[in-house]
Amino acid sequence: MSSVRGRLRFKVLSIALALILGGGVVKTSGYIAFGSKAVLVDALTSVAAALGGFIVLVTMRISLSPPDIDHPYGHERIAYGGALGVLIAYSIAAGAAIVSIGPPEPYTIDSRASITALIGTALYVAAIILARIDPVGGSVLAVFTWSEVFEGLVSAAAAYAGASLSYIIDYVGGLAILAYLLASLYRESKGLTLKISDITEKDVTIKVRKLLESRKFKVKSLRVRTIIPGRYAGDAIIIAPRGTSLEAANILVDEITEALLKENIDLVVHIDLETAEQPA
Numbered sequence: 001m002s003s004v005r006g007r008l009r010f011k012v013l014s015i016a017l018a019l020i021l022g023g024g025v026v027k028t029s030g031y032i033a034f035g036s037k038a039v040l041v042d043a044l045t046s047v048a049a050a051l052g053g054f055i056v057l058v059t060m061r062i063s064l065s066p067p068d069i070d071h072p073y074g075h076e077r078i079a080y081g082g083a084l085g086v087l088i089a090y091s092i093a094a095g096a097a098i099v100s101i102g103p104p105e106p107y108t109i110d111s112r113a114s115i116t117a118l119i120g121t122a123l124y125v126a127a128i129i130l131a132r133i134d135p136v137g138g139s140v141l142a143v144f145t146w147s148e149v150f151e152g153l154v155s156a157a158a159a160y161a162g163a164s165l166s167y168i169i170d171y172v173g174g175l176a177i178l179a180y181l182l183a184s185l186y187r188e189s190k191g192l193t194l195k196i197s198d199i200t201e202k203d204v205t206i207k208v209r210k211l212l213e214s215r216k217f218k219v220k221s222l223r224v225r226t227i228i229p230g231r232y233a234g235d236a237i238i239i240a241p242r243g244t245s246l247e248a249a250n251i252l253v254d255e256i257t258e259a260l261l262k263e264n265i266d267l268v269v270h271i272d273l274e275t276a277e278q279p280a
């Protein structure tokens with residue numbers, strides 16, 4: 001990843017975080033002023049979104065550091081710490097929501113709570129569009145921010161109906177938001193576990209194999225791992241075509257690895273010396 005592109009992503013995510021903070025302030029003010037418990041649960045998740053966004057920015061900034069002796073492939077995978085931070089922040093919010101929503105005892109709701117929920121939701125829509133530019137922490141944040149849009153619409157409808165008809169509707173709306181949050185946490189936790197498990201994209205492996213075989217090499221072993229989406233590293237052991245000198249094979253390998261680097265695939269290729277024909 002180029003440093004210029006990385007800095008641009010950082011600036012865009014900073015704007016997204018500012019929008020998330022704005023949405024969180026509006027929703028929290030709506031609960032304090034107008035008493036909707038559906039908006040309360042929505043506001044708690046908004047605080048989580050802001051905290052998660054801050055963690056994403058911090059880890060992304062570190063991930064832009066150049067390779068060093070401890071991180072020869074670079075620091076990009078540190079960005080997954082941002083995704084983990086988002087999950088932790090929303091887990092805390094879920095726990096706080098369970099405690100805060102309490103038993104279904106009668107309470108008063110002002111219909112204006114629905115207006116604050118809608119304003120906050122509009123800010124989140126803009127934040128989502130920007131957050132999706134980052135394929136690691138930002139993408140997880142965007143998923144949960146999409147949940148904020150759903151939650152905002154539910155809390156707006158529940159608060160209005162709760163003020164017009166019965167507080168029970170507002171209360172059930174809060175429970176629905178909480179249930180959706182817990183389901184999202186489960187789904188995204190599974191997804192993050194898969195992403196950090198050194199999984200690779202099948203299409204990338206096929207592309208590398210086809211390129212090697214197109215130069216008449218026999219692929220003895222090939223391993224490709226995803227550093228972050230769109231950035232890959234791996235190694236291959238190949239057998240040179242019969243009659244090819246080791247020097248000629250090395251030239252071909254250099255051409256292949258340079259071509260792959262242009263596609264963000266850092267491949268180390270070993271030529272099997274036992275089977276490659278040596279020059280006379």
